[in-house]
Amino acid sequence: MGNTKTDKIAIPIIIALSILIPIVVIILMYLPERYNIFGTQSGTFPFFHAVLNGSTALLLTIGYFFMSIKEYKWHRNVMIMAFVLSSVFLVSYVISKISNEPVPYGGEGVLRYIYFFILITHIILSAIIVPLVLFTMYRGLSVQYTKHAKIARWTFPIWLYVSVTGVLVYVFMWPYY
Template structure:
């Protein structure tokens, strides 16, 4: 699917930036909404933490496959990573629409480490949206030089977001209500 015409490029850029703004805004708005009559979905955090872990593994496997020259496997793995990230986001929002936020109860240096990881995770999870989408569109439009160049930036940030999502879960899980 080669869609490198200037009009297609502009259309994708506008769509990507619109999504990159709309998704974090929607998540922020949905955080403030509670679904009436729905019990707390307390089973979701370990599931979406595992999804973050799977995403990290899939990302690493995708890089290994492209380095081996296996473009088809790389493409399948990257599509899987995108689906996993979307699934994570849906579950994360659903949990927070049925549950109050959990305060981190750790003290001392661990508290500072937790908040550093949490804040960098949240900030980069917002920033990764346009990076993933632009990287993906460049591959779809067969702009492989541009794709490769941007992927070298996108991959480590996306991997960091996936891994720190798991770390945040393990650090806060002792403080979840029973």
């Protein structure tokens, strides 16, 4: 049974964050002026983001493995680490959007179509994954395991896809940084 007292607080917060985060990212992408807070070169953030995304994908896979063998304490801890890395990514991504101009993709031919397919699906699913992850984490940590399992069936593959495609976007873009 759901924890209705906690739900009345957590669910509106999750919904608000799920709306605010994509809006803030979109606004930052269209800033008229950049403020390179840390004085970084344009390729610094993308490499860091690829490492975070790759590490998150690895942790998600390990977390799934622990769940499949019913090592729930390990599952929880590994998934919390994946959430922390994704949160660090999000903060770093926002800082990178404030700091550096977008770099255009310079590839041609079939690679261009593949890149844009990966990029567009990555961006769309990145917005969708925010509420899924927040609800999944909340349901698991508030011991609502039935609801956690139902939403995690959707969250896991989408989160894994977003993490892996984040690395692929970096690989495609690497020559242009």
